[in-house]
């Protein structure tokens with residue numbers, strides 16, 4: 001089963017995933033956690049280029065293609081083989097991030113964008129996608145208190161507002177694939193919801 005986690009900056013995906021993986025393993029599932037961009041040696045190198053603050057001249061099309069290059073690699077090298085073994089692949093961001101960030105955020109034509117994304121994924125779609133939904137200002141505030149502030153975070157608040165609107169539109173377009181978890185609640189409550197959503201879906205796959 002292929003599960004992806006999506007959400008705006010500071011929604012907490014990255015801190016929730018290790019706890020989720022531990023819980024799922026203790027419950028008897030075989031889980032392989034990974035992340036985008038990255039998750040492979042080539043993908044991590046591409047991630048460094050994308051996150052490098054010095055690359056201020058990066059064109060939105062270049063950015064899109066780099067994300068897709070990393071994605072094509074992880075799909076073939078990691079995700080498909082793990083799924084073929086019957087494992088749960090839990091991926092921190094996937095194709096929906098491109099639609100939300102590059103499509104809604106940068107306003108790149110969605111039809112064109114979907115074509116490039118489909119080329120990269122070979123049509124592989126998650127069975128379940130969880131949106132950790134959070135108010136943009138709260139997310140950016142949380143994020144600024146943490147670690148590094150990479151190039152991709154440096155876009156305006158309006159950009160992040162469009163990203164959130166984008167995610168919510170994606171949810172309404174494919175409600176059967178998406179679950180929305182309110183990430184403004186305390187960490188433990190959010191973690192509990194994530195566990196419930198995954199075990200509910202994994203149960204009947």
Ligand code: TYD
Nearest residue numbers: 009010014036037067093097098101152153
């Ligand atoms: P990351 O540090 O993983 O952010 P987070 O912890 O919030 O997931 O950086 C990933 C950044 O890349 C994040 O700003 C979202 C962005 N991104 C895109 O713009 N398009 C994409 O296709 C992907 C996968 C990520």
